[in-house]
Amino acid sequence: MFIQIEPTSEIPIYTQLANQLIELIATGTLKASEVLPSVRSLAADLGVNMHTVNKAYHELEKKKIIEIIPKSGA
Secondary structure (H helix, E strand, O other): OOOOOOOOOOOOHHHHHHHHHHHHHHOOOOOOOOOOOOHHHHHHHHOOOHHHHHHHHHHHHHOOOOOOEOOOEO
16 A cells, blocks of 8 residues: 655645545455554654554545454455
């Protein structure tokens, strides 16, 4: 999974992340049964705050694009 964040963009980082995850799902790169990386893991990989990743995941859950299962992942 390749995600690229542009820190100098006017678009908030959590929105950039959510949009890229939507694109990966729409193109079939991420399958319906796949588990997303943990919040901590993805935050470390991208070099962003874990609250930013958490916010992106919750935005996607609100839009019913992903499902977050406590202690199991998204």
